[in-house]
Structures are given as structure tokens and as C-alpha cells.
Amino acid sequence: METKKRPAIKRIKYYFLYLLVKTILLMAYYSPRKLVLYFCGFLGGVSYYLVGDARKKTIRHLTMVYGREKSNEEIQTMAKQVFHMIGKNAGDVMRSVHMKELACFKKVVRNLKSEGVVAMLIDQDTKVKSVFVDFMGMPASTPVGAALFAIRTGAKVIPMGIYLDQDNQQQLKIFPEVQITTTGNEADDLFNNTLTLSKASEMLINQDPTQWVWMHERWKTKPQIAS
Template identity: 40%
Template structure:
């Protein structure tokens, strides 16, 4: 269906304004950018009431043992974190030359050792910390990589995001592009890393695995691709490493073992997905303010679950096509 002219004009104007704003913000040094981002985040907590309610609802699910005041403090800190992260990315030119020291890798040689095996890498992460900065730092470490991303409704903003990643050595593979499947195969055959985010409830193939003590519908592509191509799996998360916002980040990686030729590929895919999700949960619990709590992570429910526990499962694909060799 063709997009109405009025909507196309609106999107074009919005894209132009965003590009102009990003150009202006890109002139800021890192310190002022972080300070401005903090102010924007604090204002957002008070103004974005719907988003704040969603975040507090998710925090109540994840941390029922915490008092309400503590959950509210996490939500406020999340808004500040998101504001700082956005402005930090906009000001990338002010510190890109020293990215290797601004974002520390831990352990320092793991990614190079994994990619040297020649089977590519499935790099799993989530919307934890500054995930865009994470991808850029991996590329700076000499790891050839691509990321799978969902295209938004505004093609102009999609191009902005794609150009930002490309400038940092990161290739974007849009999930909606029919050529992405072939690009994924090329990525592994060329021994590159493929980045996937698995911490959101989306309309993709998935399985239910535990997340903060409750089953959550989780994308399964990372596990399916790893088993199909025999590619090692690494979970990586990024977090701020100092008391001050400008102290930089720590990018922590851990390899998740799995059976390369399991007797039951379906069971192994579920187990591997659960292990990756558990690694992300550990990182989020350590720094809860650096995750996107406004996302309705437990929206999709398993079929047959008690109605009191939430709505029934949505009609989403759950086939294991990617796991077939």
C-alpha cells in the first residue's frame, strides 16, 4: 500500500530536522553532550508519563522484592541513562579517535580468539547500555561484523542509522530486506561476526525461556544460526565503568558453549537461547538503570497459560526453519 503524500512529506521534514539536530549536537564536546543528555533524560521522566508507567510496570515484574521508591529511582536513572546515551552517540566525533580507551574490552583478547577459528561468530546482546557504541567498539577491535536490525517506518531515519553504523565499520542487515537471508550466509562463510539482539518480545521466530523469573518470548535466531553454521556464540554487554558519565564504558564478553551437532537440535536451540538470555539478565541485574524497562518484555504469553497471568499468546511464527541445515 502506497504511503499517503501527507505522511511522506511529514516523514521527510522530520528526517531533515533530525539530521540537522544531529549535526548541531555533533559539534558538542563529550562533557557538555553528556550533561545535556542528563537534563533531557530527567525532563523525560516527568513528561513521558506513558513510558514511565510502562517502565515501572516492568520493574515491578522483575523486582517484586524491591520497595516502590527503589523501582522509581531505577526508572528515573534509566531516563537519564537514555538521554546521556543518545547525546553521547551524537557527539561521537569528539572522542571517536580514542574509542579503544573510552570503551574497554574485557577480556581483551576473547573476540579475536573466537573469530580466528574461522567459523564466524554469533554475537548476542540486548538493549543494555549503549548497544550502538558496543557494535562500533567491536568493529574497532578488528572484528568484521554485521548487525541485524528492524527497519523503522521512516526510511530517512533508517538511512541515518545505517550511515552512522557504516561510519564505524558496522554493516546493517535490515530484517525486512529479502536479501538479508543470503547476506547472513555470506557473513558466516566469510568468517565474520553477526550481531543479534534477543531481549525484546517481537514478531519473529522465538521460544519461551526464563527472564527475571518469568517465561518471556525470546528470538531464537541466534541459537538456530549458531547450530546451523557451527559458529561460536558470544554474549556481550556494555556498561558505564565509573561514577562519572564521562568515565567511559566496559564491554564484557563471555562465550556460551553449545553442542555443535546435538541429537535434538530443537532442545539445544531452546537451551542455548535460555543461556544467552540468562547472561543478559545477569548484566541487567548488575546495572538495572541501563536497560529499556519501557519495553513490554512479557507481553506474549505461552498458550494455555492461566488468564490471570496475562493475555494469551499472540499469533507469531514459532517454526525452526533457521535450524535446518
């Protein structure tokens, strides 16, 4: 069976994207962190004007959440800052993940699992088992994995997030343990605890909204309306 080739324009685009990533990785490995963050932040700012679809999604989602309290100009300023901060945070990722070390990822994951710590994201609309709970004032399909794991194992749930502060230092924000409630009705427990965890992630995002991925289609999946 023959594999279908990408159109020439896409192959060229991906090739130059590949070269750009390799260049940034090389730069990140040998350059001072301050220079890497400045350069990647600049690229993030430039990408705001180049990736129209992501820009529109970011502005739309920010407007959905903050439109009542902020003007269009303020929303656009926030959107630009989102791209800028994603670029800077990506710079730190590039510095910490060098190409030669990619093969070590599986070892890192195994070590984390052996220590009994699991990190889970619940602020994304994915195809995993999910329930609709309130997120930023709107129903959002939210993964139940974290709640299910906590209910069935008794594991503690500690909300945390990483953000870049004004001094360009990565800070780990750790919040108090979330109390997981169990009633014996797993469906209700999954919903209620996922809602609680969703509110915790909402609290993290509101610490600095410009450092969340607003171009992600968080409210893409819609609840089915019974006919």
C-alpha cells in the same frame, strides 16, 4: 491511492521532534562530549515526566522484576535513572553517528559480515521466530536466531554489553564464551541454548539495571495455554 495525512497536532509534534534531533546532532558534532552527555541526560530526565506511557511501563516492569526486594520509592528512583541513562547513552550515539555518515551504514555492515562477526540482540520481544524461556523469573518470548546460528554453524557465542560507567566512559563488558550444547534434537537444542543465552543477557542487565530499556514490553507476548 491517496496517502492519509497525520493529524495536524501529530505533524507539529513530529516536526519539532525532528528539529530537536537535528539540533542535538549538530550540538553533538561540535560540542565537548561532557556537555553533550550532560544535556542529553537532562533531556532523558525531563522525558520521564513527559512520556507517561513509557514511564508507566518502566515502573511496571521494574516492579515485576525487583518489586519483592525494593520499595516503591526505590523503584521510582530506578525508573528515573533509567531515563537519565538512556539520554546519556543516546548522547554518545549521537556523537558517533553524524547525519553525514548515515550513508556509510551499509558499508559498515558489509565489513562486519566479511570479518565473520555478527551481533544479535535476544532481549527484545519481536515478531521473529522465538521460544518462551525464563527471563528475570518470568516466561518471555525470546528470539532463537543466535542459538540457531551457533548450532548450525558451530560459531562461538560471546555475551557482551556496553554500559556507561561513573566517569561517563563507555565500557565494553565481555563475558566468557557460552557453551552451546547439541543433542541432534533441534527443537530441544534451540530451547535449551536460548535459555542459556537469555540467562547471559539477564546477567548483563543485572550489572546495572538502570541502563536497560525497561519501557520495552519484554513480556508482552504470552504463552498459549492449551485448552
